[in-house]
Amino acid sequence: MKNTLQQMQFKDRLCRTLLRVNWVIAIATILPVLSRIFIGVAFIGTALYLLVLIAITIMSFFLLLLNESFRALYSVDLNGLQELSDQLITVYQTAMPVLIGACTIISAVLLFLILRNRDPAHKAGRIVSVSLAVLLLLIAALLYYIKLV
Amino acid sequence: MKIFVINRADVLFFSNGKKLNVQKENGREFIDAPLSPDGTVVLRAIRRPELSHRNWWLYAAFFWIIGILGLFTPGYSRFDYALDCSITLGGRQMQEVWIRFNHFVNKKTGIPVPAVTVSEWTIARIDNAAYILDKISRRRRRIYKLVSWLIRIAVIVAVCLIVL
Incomplete structure (x- = not known):
């Protein structure tokens, strides 16, 4: 009984x-893609920042x-x-196959x-969790190899 | 006999030394308990903290390693109480039978609170229905936490020294 408990x-x-x-x-695995997205967001942020700066300049009559x-x-x-971002993508050229392999295994x-x-507790939730992780991995790998490399 | 189980958490059921599988029906857990020759159902509900077993340090070390310095290992339950109760149910019940577990201990007054209750009008006898504090498990959990943090700090310092 104790062994069964410990095994469970x-x-x-x-x-x-x-x-x-x-x-x-x-x-x-999704970090390289995120780094590119982050640069895009940074560009948008910079544009907004410059707009605000221009507005302040105009309000001060350019003084x-x-x-x-x-x-x-x-x-x-x-x-x-x-x-x-470029450095990260270069590093991931070696790391990505390892990460994909590890995640798959x-x-x-x-x-x-x-x-x-046989215990039904959390069974469905765990299967969903594994499936989502694999899906994320597939998306990350596809985006990496098609778009970034 | 089908017995529904409420709020089971990590309690396991045994009957005649054999583990009973918990199944699910319409979102409710139940066990299919065998009837003994005298027409009763004798169950044993056991709950033991993970760190109460003999080779706890080996298992803890194993999970600490695969959990990458224990950072991704689920924490050990802080509920350091064990339960080993025997539930005897009459074979002929007039209604649906359920067993409810309560994961609460009254630490202030020290009055034992029944950990196991059965549905109203159920013919049942429950022995050892209260949780018992497992001091060994509590001590081991604290040791694990302390040693875990010390080793993490040592690893970080070692890595910094190597890199620098």
Whole structure:
């Protein structure tokens, strides 16, 4: 009886731990895509920032332009972000196949454990969670290999 | 005999030393308990904290490693109470039978609160229905937490030293 209890607790903990690790890996695969999206968002943010700056300049009847530090606010450089994103994509050329492989193996092990477990508690939820993680992985991999590389 | 179970959490059911599988019907959990020769149903409901087992440190270390420094390992339950109760039900019940679990302990007054109750008008006898504090499990959980953090800090310091 004690062994059965311990086995059940072990399997449950293993499922929960692997689920979390699986999600971490799935989220890690989407980072290169997110970095590109972030640059896009940064561009939009910069445009809004410049609009606000122009509005303030107009409201001050262009007198603020006489101030050098205010003029310096107009220079915005997003090249640093672009370089960082490019570096991340380069690193992921090696890391992506490893992450995809790891996530696939862990998902397969998880599905095996979940389906073999006769306890119905959390079964459906865990299967949905694994499926979503795999879906995220597929989307990340597709976007990476088609759009970014 | 079909017995519905409410608020079971991590309690397991045994009958004659065999584990009973919990099934689901319309969102409700139930167990199909076998009748003993005298027409009664004898169940044993057991709940033990994970860290109460003998080789707890081995399992904890294993999950700490696969959970990447224990950061993605689910925390051990803070409910350090064990339950080992015996429920004897009459074989002929006039209505639907359910067993409800209560995961509450009255720490202020110390008056034992029944952990297991059955549906009204159910012919049943429950022995050892109260939770018992597992001090060993509580101590091990605290040790695990302390050692876990110490090793994490040591790893971070080691990595910083290597990198720098």
